[in-house]
Amino acid sequence: MRRTPFLLSFLILAVALLLSLAIGSVLLSPLELWNTLLGRGTDISSSILWKIRLPRTVLIALTGAALGGSGATYQGLFRNPLADPFLIGVASGAGLGAVIAMSVQWPYSFWGLMAIPLAAFIAALLTVLIVYTLARVGRTIPSTNLILAGVAFSSFATSLTSFLMLRSTGEVRRALGWLLGGASQSGWTAILAITPYLIVGLGVLLLSGHALNLLQFGDDQAQQLGLNVTRAKRIMLTASSLATAAAVAFSGIIGFIGLIVPHIMRLWSGPDYKRLLPLSILGGASALIISDILARVLLAPQEIPVGIITALAGAPFFLWVLRRSKNQGYW
Amino acid sequence: MLRKILLVTLMITLLAACAPQTDPTTAPALTEPPATEAAATEASAPADPTKDTYVSTFVDGLGREVKLRGFAQRVVSLAPSNTEILFAIGAGDQVVGRDEFSNYPPEAEALSSVGGSMGQYSPEAILALEPDLVLAAEINPPELVKQLEDLGLTVFYLKNPTTLDEMYGNLQQVATMTGHEAETETLVEGLKARVAAVDEKIATVTEKPVVFYEIDASDASKPFTYGPGTFGDLLIERAGGVNFSTVAGVTDPYPQVSLEQIVASDPDVIVLGDSIWGITAEAVKARAGWGTIAAVQEDQIFPFDDNLISRPGPRLVDGLEQLAKLLHPDLFK
Numbered sequence: 001m002r003r004t005p006f007l008l009s010f011l012i013l014a015v016a017l018l019l020s021l022a023i024g025s026v027l028l029s030p031l032e033l034w035n036t037l038l039g040r041g042t043d044i045s046s047s048i049l050w051k052i053r054l055p056r057t058v059l060i061a062l063t064g065a066a067l068g069g070s071g072a073t074y075q076g077l078f079r080n081p082l083a084d085p086f087l088i089g090v091a092s093g094a095g096l097g098a099v100i101a102m103s104v105q106w107p108y109s110f111w112g113l114m115a116i117p118l119a120a121f122i123a124a125l126l127t128v129l130i131v132y133t134l135a136r137v138g139r140t141i142p143s144t145n146l147i148l149a150g151v152a153f154s155s156f157a158t159s160l161t162s163f164l165m166l167r168s169t170g171e172v173r174r175a176l177g178w179l180l181g182g183a184s185q186s187g188w189t190a191i192l193a194i195t196p197y198l199i200v201g202l203g204v205l206l207l208s209g210h211a212l213n214l215l216q217f218g219d220d221q222a223q224q225l226g227l228n229v230t231r232a233k234r235i236m237l238t239a240s241s242l243a244t245a246a247a248v249a250f251s252g253i254i255g256f257i258g259l260i261v262p263h264i265m266r267l268w269s270g271p272d273y274k275r276l277l278p279l280s281i282l283g284g285a286s287a288l289i290i291s292d293i294l295a296r297v298l299l300a301p302q303e304i305p306v307g308i309i310t311a312l313a314g315a316p317f318f319l320w321v322l323r324r325s326k327n328q329g330y331w
Numbered sequence: 332m333l334r335k336i337l338l339v340t341l342m343i344t345l346l347a348a349c350a351p352q353t354d355p356t357t358a359p360a361l362t363e364p365p366a367t368e369a370a371a372t373e374a375s376a377p378a379d380p381t382k383d384t385y386v387s388t389f390v391d392g393l394g395r396e397v398k399l400r401g402f403a404q405r406v407v408s409l410a411p412s413n414t415e416i417l418f419a420i421g422a423g424d425q426v427v428g429r430d431e432f433s434n435y436p437p438e439a440e441a442l443s444s445v446g447g448s449m450g451q452y453s454p455e456a457i458l459a460l461e462p463d464l465v466l467a468a469e470i471n472p473p474e475l476v477k478q479l480e481d482l483g484l485t486v487f488y489l490k491n492p493t494t495l496d497e498m499y500g501n502l503q504q505v506a507t508m509t510g511h512e513a514e515t516e517t518l519v520e521g522l523k524a525r526v527a528a529v530d531e532k533i534a535t536v537t538e539k540p541v542v543f544y545e546i547d548a549s550d551a552s553k554p555f556t557y558g559p560g561t562f563g564d565l566l567i568e569r570a571g572g573v574n575f576s577t578v579a580g581v582t583d584p585y586p587q588v589s590l591e592q593i594v595a596s597d598p599d600v601i602v603l604g605d606s607i608w609g610i611t612a613e614a615v616k617a618r619a620g621w622g623t624i625a626a627v628q629e630d631q632i633f634p635f636d637d638n639l640i641s642r643p644g645p646r647l648v649d650g651l652e653q654l655a656k657l658l659h660p661d662l663f664k
Contacts, residue, residue, distance in 0.1 A: 025456045026456060047458055047483065048459070116474075173449065173450045174450055174472050176449065302448055304449070305449055
């Protein structure tokens with residue numbers, strides 16, 4: 001019985017992955033798909049499958065996993081149901097970095113094309129570092145300070161981003177597309193570039209379940225129960241920021257996944273972070289893949305930035321789950 | 332501790348980003364004439380460009396070397412201006428796909444769309460059309476060019492012109508790739524003659540009206556207009572007007588300006604580039620604070636098709652003629 005959520009999560013993820021390979025603006029029949037998977041497809045169908053859909057699906061799955069895992073961690077860390085992976089500035093920092101990079105005409109080269117994701121990644125981590133430094137009181141990091149510093153700095157960075165977008169000439173569309181999320185740069189390079197951070201980041205988070213469970217009693221209690229609270233917080237913040245920053249660097253800012261997936265999993269399987277973290281990682285991946293499928297097909301061949309879909313489809317779904325749940329005091 | 336982690340992270344990023352680049356899949360070159368500047372390099376005499384075996388090399392707006400086998404027969408256009416160029420030079424039959432916003436000429440609308448709103452294109456749809464040339468423009472991000480290139484497609488990035496001469500150059504560039512050089516020669520000569528005719532009439536003008544070109548006035552207290560370096564600015568001046576941005580000393584290409592500044596500059600003519608969104612002269616007159624402007628008092632407010640200015644293609648000349656006619660109706664009777 002306790003295994004059911006895991007088995008189901010894996011099953012949903014597998015189905016989502018398959019659907020994502022099967023569905024796109026170009027229709028591949030099940031037979032064509034099968035043949036292509038076996039390496040007997042036409043040039044076009046193999047290109048579509050192996051060079052477009054598969055890398056995109058993998059990138060989206062990794063992004064969703066990072067957002068889901070970091071979201072659960074932040075909610076536990078701050079003991080706040082409104083926390084999401086962007087709470088202390090990863091998204092606004094990344095957005096600012098990306099828009100600054102977009103205002104420069106980079107040469108058409110490998111590094112020129114890497115400039116935007118790299119700038120987003122570095123700016124995201126810098127923002128978290130600044131917020132962390134601003135919020136620190138002596139040797140402790142009070143959660144309230146961290147949230148307030150994060151919100152204030154985020155507003156600052158967001159305004160600066162908007163200002164730069166208004167001043168820019170032709171890049172507004174591009175910047176807007178980035179800020180609304182979506183795997184714009186696909187191909188295997190992006191996946192190779194972010195995988196190391198996701199492995200380290202999500203790996204650390206998967207081991208943090210016990211610490212997060214202790215933190216639910218409050219910082220003082222957790223300290224008395226033998227947890228080095230400051231150190232644990234620092235490690236978890238670093239790990240989730242790394243994972244989130246890497247995820248947004250290539251996929252842009254995708255809201256809502258990191259907020260609702262952990263809640264859905266909590267409603268489903270209870271508040272134990274040892275289970276909640278892996279479930280949120282799996283669920284985040286599935287949820288974002290499904291959103292991306294919708295983004296590709298709703299107006300095909302038009303694509304909708306996936307960040308719009310996550311909130312547009314995610315919010316009603318979450319409200320439905322919330323209404324159905326008999327478990328009122330689940331948090 | 333944290334600082335160390337961040338430092339290590341930074342180093343890993345730099346390393347990870349060093350992953351090997353995939354080579355763009357291009358057809359093997361049979362003839363490889365050395366590439367000169369942006370213009371096409373015509374190959375040595377015996378080769379026949381109509382043959383599929385003939386490979387010509389071009390340098391595109393991103394400085395990429397683009398190799399084309401014979402003339403492009405299946406072109407996907409990723410921008411309205413590119414679509415207009417292709418049809419104008421007589422390559423309309425060779426276009427197999429277009430972006431979402433290509434709506435001119437009307438025949439273009441029948442072609443299948445490959446996306447494009449919010450900068451999101453469908454590479455699958457482009458690939459499925461089996462194009463031998465994808466014609467990109469400056470509204471397409473270089474990431475998209477790279478992605479299509481990695482899929483083995485031949486992509487040419489057409490840089491935006493900043494003058495009419497550069498626009499003619501773009502027409503000739505596309506003509507060389509699609510095999511319509513002779514027709515394009517005639518087309519460009521015709522366009523030049525029309526521009527010369529306008530120039531000749533405008534040369535006699537002594538009083539140049541100040542023109543406020545409205546791109547968007549969703550907020551009527553601070554509308555957007557064309558600033559220096561845009562075709563809006565260039566065509567207004569060429570049509571015998573003085574652009575408001577010049578009078579106001581604006582430096583941004585697409586500035587959002589305050590109504591106060593417009594009132595102070597007191598334009599003689601208001602051109603409504605946003606008339607396609609339903610803005611009319613009546614609506615402008617009804618706006619609070621606009622009543623004191625000379626153009627409003629003297630009823631010099633005209634609707635205008637902004638596509639004739641915002642799309643850097645051959646219809647810029649239509650835009651010039653229409654603007655000149657608006658500003659100096661007596662000369663164009």
